[in-house]
Amino acid sequence: MPDRYIDFANSTIGQRLVGALGLPAPTRLERWQAGRLRPVEGALLLGGGPLAAHIASFAQRLTDAVYSYGSEVPGCSSWIPGHGPRLKALVFDASPLEQVDQLKQLREFFQPLLRNLESCAHVVILGRAPQGLRDPFAASAQRALEGFSRSLAKELRNGGTVQLLQVDDDAQDQLEGALRFFLSPKSAYISGQVLHLSACTSRVLDWSRPLAGRKALVTGAARGIGAAIAETLARDGSEIILLDVPQARTDLEALAARLGARSIALDICAEDAARQLVEQLPDGLDVLVHNAGITRDKTLANMTPEFWDAVLAVNLNAPQVLTKALLDSGTLHDHGRVILLASISGIAGNRGQTNYAASKAGLIGLAQAWAPLLGERGISINAVAPGFIETQMTAHIPFALREAGRRMSSLGQGGLPQDVAEAVAWLAQPGSGTVSGQALRVCGQSVLGA
Amino acid sequence: MPDRYIDFANSTIGQRLVGALGLPAPTRLERWQAGRLRPVEGALLLGGGPLAAHIASFAQRLTDAVYSYGSEVPGCSSWIPGHGPRLKALVFDASPLEQVDQLKQLREFFQPLLRNLESCAHVVILGRAPQGLRDPFAASAQRALEGFSRSLAKELRNGGTVQLLQVDDDAQDQLEGALRFFLSPKSAYISGQVLHLSACTSRVLDWSRPLAGRKALVTGAARGIGAAIAETLARDGSEIILLDVPQARTDLEALAARLGARSIALDICAEDAARQLVEQLPDGLDVLVHNAGITRDKTLANMTPEFWDAVLAVNLNAPQVLTKALLDSGTLHDHGRVILLASISGIAGNRGQTNYAASKAGLIGLAQAWAPLLGERGISINAVAPGFIETQMTAHIPFALREAGRRMSSLGQGGLPQDVAEAVAWLAQPGSGTVSGQALRVCGQSVLGA
Numbered sequence: 013m014p015d016r017y018i019d020f021a022n023s024t025i026g027q028r029l030v031g032a033l034g035l036p037a038p039t040r041l042e043r044w045q046a047g048r049l050r051p052v053e054g055a056l057l058l059g060g061g062p063l064a065a066h067i068a069s070f071a072q073r074l075t076d077a078v079y080s081y082g083s084e085v086p087g088c089s090s091w092i093p094g095h096g097p098r099l100k101a102l103v104f105d106a107s108p109l110e111q112v113d114q115l116k117q118l119r120e121f122f123q124p125l126l127r128n129l130e131s132c133a134h135v136v137i138l139g140r141a142p143q144g145l146r147d148p149f150a151a152s153a154q155r156a157l158e159g160f161s162r163s164l165a166k167e168l169r170n171g172g173t174v175q176l177l178q179v180d181d182d183a184q185d186q187l188e189g190a191l192r193f194f195l196s197p198k199s200a201y202i203s204g205q206v207l208h209l210s211a212c213t214s215r216v217l218d219w220s221r222p223l224a225g226r227k228a229l230v231t232g233a234a235r236g237i238g239a240a241i242a243e244t245l246a247r248d249g250s251e252i253i254l255l256d257v258p259q260a261r262t263d264l265e266a267l268a269a270r271l272g273a274r275s276i277a278l279d280i281c282a283e284d285a286a287r288q289l290v291e292q293l294p295d296g297l298d299v300l301v302h303n304a305g306i307t308r309d310k311t312l313a314n315m316t317p318e319f320w321d322a323v324l325a326v327n328l329n330a331p332q333v334l335t336k337a338l339l340d341s342g343t344l345h346d347h348g349r350v351i352l353l354a355s356i357s358g359i360a361g362n363r364g365q366t367n368y369a370a371s372k373a374g375l376i377g378l379a380q381a382w383a384p385l386l387g388e389r390g391i392s393i394n395a396v397a398p399g400f401i402e403t404q405m406t407a408h409i410p411f412a413l414r415e416a417g418r419r420m421s422s423l424g425q426g427g428l429p430q431d432v433a434e435a436v437a438w439l440a441q442p443g444s445g446t447v448s449g450q451a452l453r454v455c456g457q458s459v460l461g462a
Numbered sequence: 463m464p465d466r467y468i469d470f471a472n473s474t475i476g477q478r479l480v481g482a483l484g485l486p487a488p489t490r491l492e493r494w495q496a497g498r499l500r501p502v503e504g505a506l507l508l509g510g511g512p513l514a515a516h517i518a519s520f521a522q523r524l525t526d527a528v529y530s531y532g533s534e535v536p537g538c539s540s541w542i543p544g545h546g547p548r549l550k551a552l553v554f555d556a557s558p559l560e561q562v563d564q565l566k567q568l569r570e571f572f573q574p575l576l577r578n579l580e581s582c583a584h585v586v587i588l589g590r591a592p593q594g595l596r597d598p599f600a601a602s603a604q605r606a607l608e609g610f611s612r613s614l615a616k617e618l619r620n621g622g623t624v625q626l627l628q629v630d631d632d633a634q635d636q637l638e639g640a641l642r643f644f645l646s647p648k649s650a651y652i653s654g655q656v657l658h659l660s661a662c663t664s665r666v667l668d669w670s671r672p673l674a675g676r677k678a679l680v681t682g683a684a685r686g687i688g689a690a691i692a693e694t695l696a697r698d699g700s701e702i703i704l705l706d707v708p709q710a711r712t713d714l715e716a717l718a719a720r721l722g723a724r725s726i727a728l729d730i731c732a733e734d735a736a737r738q739l740v741e742q743l744p745d746g747l748d749v750l751v752h753n754a755g756i757t758r759d760k761t762l763a764n765m766t767p768e769f770w771d772a773v774l775a776v777n778l779n780a781p782q783v784l785t786k787a788l789l790d791s792g793t794l795h796d797h798g799r800v801i802l803l804a805s806i807s808g809i810a811g812n813r814g815q816t817n818y819a820a821s822k823a824g825l826i827g828l829a830q831a832w833a834p835l836l837g838e839r840g841i842s843i844n845a846v847a848p849g850f851i852e853t854q855m856t857a858h859i860p861f862a863l864r865e866a867g868r869r870m871s872s873l874g875q876g877g878l879p880q881d882v883a884e885a886v887a888w889l890a891q892p893g894s895g896t897v898s899g900q901a902l903r904v905c906g907q908s909v910l911g912a
Contacts, residue, residue, distance in 0.1 A: 112779040115820060119762065119770045126763040148831035149782055155827020156778065159819030162811025162912060167761050204811060204912070311617050312569065313576040320569045328606065329562040332599055360911055361612025361654060369609030370565060377605020381598040420909075459870075461810055461911020462612060462654070 015402060015418060018425050038424030039171035041200040042132045044434060046247050049220065050075055051196035054100025054130055058085050059121050061105035063138050063184065070188050073219070074195065075101070082121050093124040101195040102135045106157055107179060109139075110150040118160055132171035134195045137161050138187075141178040141208045154178070158206050165204035165457050166422050173203035173423075173457075182211040186446035189216060193438040201431035203422055204457035207447055214347050214390065214442035221249030222441045227297050229253045231280060231330075232304030234260035236403045237353070239267055240429035241301055244437045246271045250299065255280070255289075280304055280330040286337035293343050299440040300344055302331040302375075303353045307405070309364040320367045327371035332378065335393075339386075347390035349440045352379055353432075354395040354451060360460045372397070376451045383449025392448035396435050399455025400426040423456035465852060465868060468875050488874030489621035491650040492582045494884060496697050499670065500525055501646035504550025504580055508535050509571050511555035513588050513634065520638050523669070524645065525551070532571050543574040550580045551645040555588045556607055557629060560600040568610055582621035584645045587611050588637075591628040591658045604628070608656050615654035615907050616872050623653035623873075623907075632661040636896035639666055643888040651881035653872055654907035662895035664797050664840065671699030672891045677747050679703045681730060681784075682754030684710035686853045687803070689717055690879035691751055694887045696721045700749065705730070705739075730754055730780040736787035743793050749890040750794055752781040752825075753803045757855070759814040770817045777821035782828060785843075789836075797840035799890045802829055803882070804845040804901060810910045822847070826901045833899025842898035846885050849905025850876040873906035 018038050020026040030037045052075035058064040059082040068087045071078040079096060080088035091099075104121050108114075118137075137160075142151035157176055165174035175194050179187065186209055193199050216222040228245045232238040233254035246252050252273035256264045261277045268275035276292055278285055305327045308319035331352055338344040357365050358372025379395045386393055400406060400417035406426065409417065418426045435454050438444055468488050470476040480487045502525035508514040509532040518537045521528040529546060530538035541549075554571050558564075568587075587610075592601035607626055615624035625644050629637065636659055643649050666672040678695045682688040683704035696702050702723035706714045711727045718725035726742055728735055755777045758769035781802055788794040807815050808822025829845045836843055850856060850867035856876065859867065868876045885904050888894055 112774050112782065112824065115774055115824075116767070116770055118820070119765055119767070119816075122762055123765065142827050142831055145831065148828060148835065151831030152778070152782065152824045152828040155830070156820040156824030158827075158912075159808045159811055159821070159823025160816050163807070163813065163816040163819040164762055164811075166811055166813040167763070167816070206912075312572055312614055313617070315569055315573065317566070317569070320566055324562050324565055328602070332562065332602065357613070358609045360909070361609055361614075361616055363613065363616040366569075366610050366613040366617070369613040370568070370606040371609070373609025374562065374565075374602045374606030377592050377608075378598060378602040380605070381592055381595065381601030385598065459810070459911075460909055462608075462656075 015425060036419045036424045039131060041171050041423065042197040043200055043428070043430060044197045051192045052101045055079055055097045056101040056103070056195065057081055057091050057099050057125065058088060058103050059083055059105070060117070060138070061108040063105035063107060063179065063187070064103065066184055067103055067187060067191065073188070074191065081125065096128065098128050098130045099125060100130045100133055102133070103138065103191065105138045107138050107140050109153050110147065111153055115153060115156055122164070129170070129172055132197065132200065134199065135164070135168070135172065135174040136191060136194050137174065137176045139176055139178050141180065144180065161206070162204045171423060173199065175202065176206045178206065178208045180210045183209040183446050186212050186443050189441055189443040190446070192219065198434040198438065201423060201427035201456050202435065202452070202454050205453055207450060207452065209446040210448070212443055212445035214445055216441055216443050223248040223250035223299070223437070226299055226440070227251045227253065227295065228299035228301065228440060229255060229293070229297050230301045230303055231255045234263040234267065236405070237398070237401065237429045237432050238303040240433040241303055241436045242267065242271060242273065244430065244433035245299065245440060246273065248437050250440070253293070256304070280334060281325045285330070286333050289334060290337055290341045290343050296343050296345050297338060297348065298345050299349045300335065300338060301351045301436055301440070302335070304330070305353060307365070307368050309368065311364050312366045315367065323367040324371050327368065328374040331375065344391065347442065347445065349444065350391065350393040351436050351439050352393070352395045354397040356397050356399045356453060356455050356458055356460055359397060359451065360462050379451065380449045387448060390445060392445040394439050394447055394449070395451040396432060396439065397451050397453045397455070398427065398432045399453065399458040399460070401432060402426045402428055420460070421456035421458040425456065427454055427456055465875060486869045486874045489581060491621050491873065492647040493650055493878070493880060494647045501642045502551045505529055505547045506551040506553070506645065507531055507541050507549050507575065508538060508553050509533055509555070510567070510588070511558040513555035513557060513629065513637070514553065516634055517553055517637060517641065523638070524641065531575065546578065548578050548580045549575060550583055552583070552585045553588065553641065557588050557590050559603050560597065561603055565603060565606055572614070579620070579622055582647065582650065584649065585614070585618070585622065585624040586641060586644050587624065587626045589626055589628050591630065594630065611656070612654045618872070621873060623649060625652065626656045628656065628658045630660045633659040633896050636662050636893050639891055639893040640896065642669065648884040648888065651873060651877035651906050652885065652902070652904050655903055657897055657900060657902065659896040660898070662893055664892035664895050666891055666893050673698040673700035673749070673887070676749055676890070677701045677703065677745065678749035678751065678890060679705060679743070679747050680751045680753055681705045684713040684717065686855070687848070687851065687879045687882050688753040690883040691753055691886050692717065692721060692723065694880065694883035695749065695890060696723065698887050700890070703743070706754070730784060731775045735780070736784050739784060740787055740791045740793050746793050746795050747788060747798065748795050749799045750785065750788060751801045751886055752785070754780070755803060757815070757818050759818065761814050762816045765817065773817040774821050777818065778824040781825065794841065797892065797895065799894065800841065800843040801886050801889050802843070802845045804847040806847050806849045806903060806905050806908055806910055809847060809901065810912050829901065830899045837898060840895060842895040844889050844897055844899070845901040846882060846889065847901050847903045847905070848877065848882045849903065849908040849910070851882060852876045852878055870910070871906035871908040875906065877904055877906055
């Protein structure tokens, strides 16, 4: 069921009606088109602390129009209010802010810029992880950035997004990869999020094919979000192995043929699934995407044992068992990337989904708990938590609930499978080991949370 | 502006209409009445792991009707489906669950009980903090409890609540205090929350006056939530010192007279406020409640420097400066309790509140960062984050927004100042040092989150 409202709201008549009636006015989001080279098509403005100068050193690779505001940044033209161009991307380095009084720099920096944003502008605020700071007041000031950035994300209009990246000192050399994602349409449907970047020794060699030379396995790949993930990983240069249940073999093989990929028809809950999978991957694996998942919704009062067991087995037990086998057998290479498809239901809980929410919360817990251990081998593990994504599954939700799911977010619309796929593809990059043990929401800043 | 809808929905005609039209049906919540002795007025049912037996050892102090289900618990009658009484309170010890397959015990335990709950029933699930577990699969299973309990909290009707308490081994002796709060109407407006209990050597001596012998300072105490906090701390036996700005002196002195409390008229943002306060508290302090706070809402594009500065100064800087002065001077005694009034805006962010959300997020960060340091002196520091609370402030919100704020929560209504006050009073107890560095939401499980 396509989102016809967004077509209407962006039509000539619709725009007037929506404005006159005060209805939600979702903007048609820009998405990344295959073959595009520059992450930012428009002006990028840098400001704030010393990371702005660091970013300026590679900013010409992001766009050919780089400006600074509020402080001199080498290699950038000064942006002057009332004269500078409209802005497509903003980065403010707030990492030096240690005292409450210094937080006013946020207002001073952003205020003149907010009326000069292009449609679908992307804002990144850089800070520090509060838990890494010794001074409680500095930690408090840095934590304040989170309330600020989530609020600003709720204030932006026209498809704009805001993220807060907490950057460790030894993670600065991974900023390019993070900004190529968060300043570009690859992160179109992500807003109001907070991520922590720590040291990572791997790096992308060719930004036009960041996954070149990597081998990726995607489960549940025959359709929907799984197929979008496979296509996006392939676009980024990865060799792909598609996995789905034997019943989906027709779709799976058609996709495999289209992508020049291998396919494996296997029930991941079968008793010997782990052994079979290891055997079928003699050359090993760099990227493991656990996308396969099912819903069997019932309130707990009406939940059958079968519904409970099936969801926990597919969504949580299989990823645990398979990942362990791939790790123990050495199939998953050092510096590998594990990505678990969770859900905002796993964060906020959801009526009728005690089983599903438990399984998805369990995946987030798995990423958090496993990350420090796998980090010793350079392997990262993260969860991606989609919100309302337009798929066959959500097309079957009753109208009123579907509309609520779409509109109850800062971007006022559902996301596309591609939005989830872009997040997975970014986390799959060699340099994205800078993120581990975290949950990245792809939800348009849905109001739902914990 | 009282919540007339809740009166309507609970009237004879209203109940029929609400049912027929599928409108929200908020239940009138039970609140704690002064003079009440038993936390649970009705049947308490225990089950699950070994903590059930531990709780049974003091459960007779909570209620005179204690049952067990699913496993034998010494001193408890067995509850039999179809025969046992309706239940007012449930505790399930899920702390032994280490594998995905064991999670089905949640369904098995709860399912027969859910149709036998009294109105305003309170459910507590006990688990372990995932970050304290070495086995990633056990951490994953324990993290799954979070998705389960938040979902179950969304499914309960008739004012029921669900919390997940993650209990360290050496925190078991503090369970009575936590259960006296979370199984009683003192936590009427708290649901879907996760708290971690760690070791604490202090304890409550007299449960009818848990704050006897403690001296508490409450800022912003003249009216609203601050006044409710002062009254509740006084009810629980604390000596009270009320603080508010000089302009509020009339209200402040009237409340002081009523509670037999001292009052201090002081602008907490004054240059010498810290020195003045220390001088006025020669006998020291056990409980420090930073309730004073202001809003000055504007989108960031329209935010004045004065609005920004005022909110950050009152809400974040003053608590930092005053707490530090009270600590450094030894005014705040060892084993003291610091409670910071935050907001769900500090968690989720809010449109028009970049300043307020930053200040409230900063308070949450302050509690997180300071807790380990203050813990060396036995001092705890926590944030309480109210959602939509019925006060003079929320009475001025436009109708549609006010209705949304009330209904967009699992309990379908706003909370009362007393609900926030009860949370503060619990965290002020000697034994509540078992909780530190955390944010406790008092929001009826508002859908809003991060």
